[in-house]
Amino acid sequence: MPRLDHLGPSRADMHGPSAPSGPAGLAGPPGPADPDSRRPSRRALLRGATGVGAACAAATALSGIGGSALAARDKTARPADSGAGARAAAEPAEQLVIHVKDAKTGQIDVFRGTSLTRLHDPELAARLVQASRR
Amino acid sequence: MSSHREAPEIAKDPVADSTDLYAFVSPDHPRTVTMIANYIPLQEPAGGPNFYEFGNDVLYEIHIDNDGDGFPDISYQFRFHTKLTTPESFLYNTGPITSLDDPSWNSKQFYSVTRVDQRGSSVLGRKLACPPCNVGILSTPHYEARLGSKAVHSLGNGIGVFAGQRAEEFYVDLGSIFDLGNLRPLQQANVFGKMAGLVSQPGVNATNRLNVHSIAIQVPINQLVRAGRPTIGVWTTASRPRVMIAAEDGDGGLHSGPFGQVSRLGNPLINEVIIALASKDRWNRQEPAHDKQFAHYYAHPELSGLLPVLYPGVFPHLAALDKSGKARADIEAILLTGIDKGIVPGFTNFTGPVQSDMLRLNTSIPPAAPGAVNILGVLGGDLAGFPNGRRIVDDVVTIELRALAGLTYPLIDPSYKVDPTVKVLSDGLTNSSVANQPLDRFPYMGVPYNGYRNPS
Numbered sequence: 001m002p003r004l005d006h007l008g009p010s011r012a013d014m015h016g017p018s019a020p021s022g023p024a025g026l027a028g029p030p031g032p033a034d035p036d037s038r039r040p041s042r043r044a045l046l047r048g049a050t051g052v053g054a055a056c057a058a059a060t061a062l063s064g065i066g067g068s069a070l071a072a073r074d075k076t077a078r079p080a081d082s083g084a085g086a087r088a089a090a091e092p093a094e095q096l097v098i099h100v101k102d103a104k105t106g107q108i109d110v111f112r113g114t115s116l117t118r119l120h121d122p123e124l125a126a127r128l129v130q131a132s133r134r
Numbered sequence: 135m136s137s138h139r140e141a142p143e144i145a146k147d148p149v150a151d152s153t154d155l156y157a158f159v160s161p162d163h164p165r166t167v168t169m170i171a172n173y174i175p176l177q178e179p180a181g182g183p184n185f186y187e188f189g190n191d192v193l194y195e196i197h198i199d200n201d202g203d204g205f206p207d208i209s210y211q212f213r214f215h216t217k218l219t220t221p222e223s224f225l226y227n228t229g230p231i232t233s234l235d236d237p238s239w240n241s242k243q244f245y246s247v248t249r250v251d252q253r254g255s256s257v258l259g260r261k262l263a264c265p266p267c268n269v270g271i272l273s274t275p276h277y278e279a280r281l282g283s284k285a286v287h288s289l290g291n292g293i294g295v296f297a298g299q300r301a302e303e304f305y306v307d308l309g310s311i312f313d314l315g316n317l318r319p320l321q322q323a324n325v326f327g328k329m330a331g332l333v334s335q336p337g338v339n340a341t342n343r344l345n346v347h348s349i350a351i352q353v354p355i356n357q358l359v360r361a362g363r364p365t366i367g368v369w370t371t372a373s374r375p376r377v378m379i380a381a382e383d384g385d386g387g388l389h390s391g392p393f394g395q396v397s398r399l400g401n402p403l404i405n406e407v408i409i410a411l412a413s414k415d416r417w418n419r420q421e422p423a424h425d426k427q428f429a430h431y432y433a434h435p436e437l438s439g440l441l442p443v444l445y446p447g448v449f450p451h452l453a454a455l456d457k458s459g460k461a462r463a464d465i466e467a468i469l470l471t472g473i474d475k476g477i478v479p480g481f482t483n484f485t486g487p488v489q490s491d492m493l494r495l496n497t498s499i500p501p502a503a504p505g506a507v508n509i510l511g512v513l514g515g516d517l518a519g520f521p522n523g524r525r526i527v528d529d530v531v532t533i534e535l536r537a538l539a540g541l542t543y544p545l546i547d548p549s550y551k552v553d554p555t556v557k558v559l560s561d562g563l564t565n566s567s568v569a570n571q572p573l574d575r576f577p578y579m580g581v582p583y584n585g586y587r588n589p590s
Contacts, residue, residue, distance in 0.1 A: 095388060099377075109391075111376060111390040112390065112391075114391065114392055115391070115392065116392050
C-alpha cells in the first residue's frame with residue numbers, strides 16, 4: 001500500500017496549548033467577588049477575582065523594590081503582534097493578572113485593562129512564587 | 135476549504151476563524167473597492183437555539199497595505215456586542231422577526247466600525263445593527279427584503295458596511311480533496327482511487343447550503359491607495375485579549391491585556407495547503423511583513439510534490455521539476471510579491487520585494503463586464519479576477535491546483551512544458567455549484583440559507 005508520509009517535512013511539535021474560547025454571548029460585567037478571595041493561592045491570584053489583593057501585593061512589592069523595578073519596566077504596545085488591536089475597549093482597571101513567566105530571571109507580565117507591562121524583577125517573582133505555595 | 139478550520143488552534147475557536155477573504159473593484163460602483171472577510175465556518179442553518187453570532191470579545195480587522203511593506207497602513211476594526219430583549223426567555227425569537235428592531239427578536243447584535251491609520255483612530259459608525267440569522271420561514275419571513283438588505287449601513291464619505299450571516303459562496307470538494315487528494319474527475323488515475331476501482335465523477339460541493347458570517351465594507355478607492363500606487367494588499371485578522379479567565383460562577387470572567395492575533399487570512403488556501411501543520415498556528419499570529427520566514431513553503435509546495443505521487447504517470451514534467459529542487463519562483467511571485475510588469479501582458483499587481491501574503495488588488499483594472507467574467511481569473515485571461523484581488527465567484531481551488539501543478543511555471547521558465555492534464559485539473563466544481571448565488575449589489579454575498587429548509 002503506498003504511503004504519503006515520507007513526502008513532506010517531518011512533523012514537529014505544535015506551538016503551545018490551544019487558545020481558549022471566550023464567551024461568544026452577551027459581554028457582561030465581571031462576576032462577583034470570589035468568596036475564597038482571602039485565601040492566597042497562585043490560582044486565586046491569576047483568577048483576577050482577587051485583583052485588588054493582587055494589585056496591593058504587587059504595589060507593595062514594587063514600592064519596596066523602588067527605582068530598579070521601574071527601570072526594568074517594559075511597556076509593551078506590541079504593534080507587531082496585535083496590529084491596531086491594542087486600541088480596544090478597556091477592562092476594569094482595578095483588576096490585574098500577573099504572569100510569572102520565568103521565576104529565575106524575574107520576568108513578570110502584568111496585564112491590566114488593555115495594557116501589558118513587562119517587569120524584570122527576580123525578587124518580586126520569588127515573593128509571588130512563595131505566596132503561591134502558602 | 136479556503137481557510138476554514140485550517141490550523142490546529144483556530145479550528146477550536148470558530149468565532150475567530152476567518153474562512154474567506156475577498157477584495158475586488160465593485161462591479162456596480164467601480165470607483166470603490168469591496169472587501170469581505172468571512173468568519174465562523176460551516177454553519178448548519180438550523181443551528182438553534184443559540185444561532186451564530188460574531189464574538190463580542192473578538193477584535194475583527196481588515197487591513198490595507200498601500201506602500202508594499204507588509205504592514206497595515208489602514209485598518210478597519212469591527213467590534214460587536216449583543217443585547218437581549220427578553221433575557222428570561224431561552225428563545226432566539228419569540229415571534230416572527232419582521233424588522234431589525236423587532237421586539238420578538240431576543241438576541242440582537244450590534245457593532246462599531248473604526249478606521250485606524252497614520253492620523254490616528256476615528257469611529258465611523260456605532261450601534262450598527264446586524265441582521266438576525268435566517269432561522270426559518272416562520273421566524274424570518276421575507277428575509278432579504280425585511281432584514282438582510284436593511285442591515286446595509288452607509289457610514290458617509292461613500293463607505294458602506296454590512297456584518298451578518300450570509301450564504302457560503304466558496305465552493306470546494308472537501309470530501310475528495312482531503313481523502314488522499316482524490317479529485318473526483320480524476321479519481322480513476324489516483325493511486326488509491328485506482329486500487330478502489332473508482333471512476334471519474336463530478337465534484338461534490340461540501341460547503342453548499344451552509345452559512346458564514348460576513349464583514350463587508352465598501353470604500354472609495356481614493357481612500358485606500360497612495361498616489362501613483364494603485365495596488366493594495368489586503369488581509370484580515372481576528373484577535374483576542376491575551377488573558378482570558380473563566381468565572382467560577384459562569385458569568386462574565388475576565389478579559390485582560392492587549393489583543394493577540396489568533397487568525398489571519400490573505401490569499402486563499404495558504405494556511406490550508408501551503409503552510410505545514412507545525413507552523414500553521416504561528417502563521418496565524420504573524421503579520422504579512424514577517425512572511426519571509428515561511429517563504430520556503432511557497433518555494434517548495436508540498437502539494438506540488440504530492441501530485442505526481444498521487445497520480446502516477448500523469449504529471450511527469452512536474453515530477454522532474456520537483457526533483458530538480460528548483461524554487462517555484464512563480465508561486466512566490468503570485469502569492470508573496472505580486473506579479474511584476476512584463477510577465478502577463480497588460481497586468482501587474484507587484485507591490486515590491488517584501489515577501490508578504492496579502493490579496494493584491496490593482497485597483498486601476500476595471501471590473502469585468504457581467505458576461506465577461508472568467509472564474510479562472512488571470513489564468514483565464516480575466517485580469518479583474520484572482521490573483522488580482524479575489525472575487526466571490528473565482529474558482530480559487532482550480533486556479534491554485536493548476537498553478538501548483540506547473541501551469542504558471544513557464545512565466546519564469548518559458549522552456550518548461552506543462553503536463554497536458556494540468557489544463558483540466560479541477561475538483562469538478564464551478565460557481566454554479568452553489569445554491570444561493572451571490573447578489574449583484576453590496577454586500578454581494580448571497581442570502582443565507584434558512585434553517586427550516588436546510589438541511590432538507
